[in-house]
Amino acid sequence: MSPLLSPESPELDDVHFALLASYAKHLGRAPKAIRFATNSGERRSRQKGHGMEMLELRAYQASDDLRHIDWRVTARTGQAHTRLYAQENDHQRLLLLDLSSSAYFGTRHTFIATRFIQLAGIIAWRSKQQGDTLSYRITYGNQEHASNKSGTLPTLLNYLKDASKIENRANGSNATSIWSNTLLTNKAHNKDVIILTDKQSWNDDEESALMKLAEHNSVHWIQIIDSNVFNLPAGQYQMADNNGIKPVTISKNSMQQAKADFLSQNTLMRKKLASFGIRHQIFDITESPEKIARYLLSQGALH
Incomplete structure (x- = not known):
């Protein structure tokens, strides 16, 4: 099994992040950059x-x-x-990574959180290799880190390594959306914004902030799910965290209701994102971070 698809542990180490650098380097050539137009009439052009x-x-x-x-x-x-x-080669990119406690779970290969972190690592390495400007804001557990300075790749990789620790599952998560209440996103303009999060809902104020972000930037929303979670046989399962192992009982009815609730909420989210002009794509945990990065490459979010 590929060490990228199924790492030995969901907690990633320096060796794994070095491996991500190699995958980032060999993603291939990016297509001609996709320009975007905003509702306000602003646009990028080749002129x-x-x-x-x-x-x-x-x-x-x-x-x-x-x-x-x-x-x-x-x-x-x-x-x-x-x-x-x-400058023609000055690609401005903003990476927003937000992991809830629910992301530290997976039935196959690894955790959803780990897959997001792998993808963020490839994005970081690719930006460095291509000479692109990368700003970022990441939230996980009770941690939040942000930077709009160049030359911060080692620091970002350390944050991502810390974000992969299972202990973050028990530490709660940021109550507000990753794009809200920060100068980094409020002042973002003409950037390729990549949002990586397992969250599917937001309040009215957060929605206004998201609409503003999409109005002035090209926003790409990546969602990663574990579809197998809705196919687990009914029964009792052992779930482990920092507090030990506890039993969880799953019935056929509870599984069907959970699937229906997810699909309903996800459909609503997809419609809203589309109305904002945000490109949304959903991937399963069985798909490698390299494949997701190639999708972003095809959309012009990476170069």
Whole structure:
């Protein structure tokens, strides 16, 4: 069995993260980057100016270069507008990883949390290898870490290693959504945002923040499930955590109700994400993190 698909332990070590670097390097070539348009009329284009790529068009500000004023739009609207540019190879990426206590579970291969962490590791390594700018915010257990600085790969990998520890299952999880109440997401603009979380619901304030994030960025939402959990035979199971082993009784009716509740909530979430313009994709725990990373590559979220 592949050490990537079924690691020896759900708690990942330095050797495993070094292995992820190799997989990240050999993902293949990215297709031509997918540009996106927002509801507000901003868009990225391949039009060049001064050796750079145009990112957006916005109202003129006092600090803007006068050479970048778009005179056609200014004449049409009666308000000065500026073209903003970025280096052609400067890909801005924001990684949001949020793991609930329920993610520290799996019936086959490994935990859902571990699969998310493996994927986050590949994203981190790939960003480093391609020279892309990676900001991140990760929450797990009672921990929260964030950074928008370059050169923080070793620190991020240490956080991911810590996030894989089973003890996080018993430490609770962040009550608010990963994209809310932070300057890192509030100021995100023209970035490829990758959300990795097992959560499926949010309140009205969190929904407004998510809509704002999707309005100004290209957002990719990755969901990983263990479909086998709904096919377990009725009976009593032994569940282990930091507090020891305890029996859990599962009946056919409780299993059917749990599946129905999940599908109903998931359908609602998918519809909402689609209405926000967020690309959502669901994967099973039996699929490798390399495959999921290749999907992100095909969508332009990785390069």
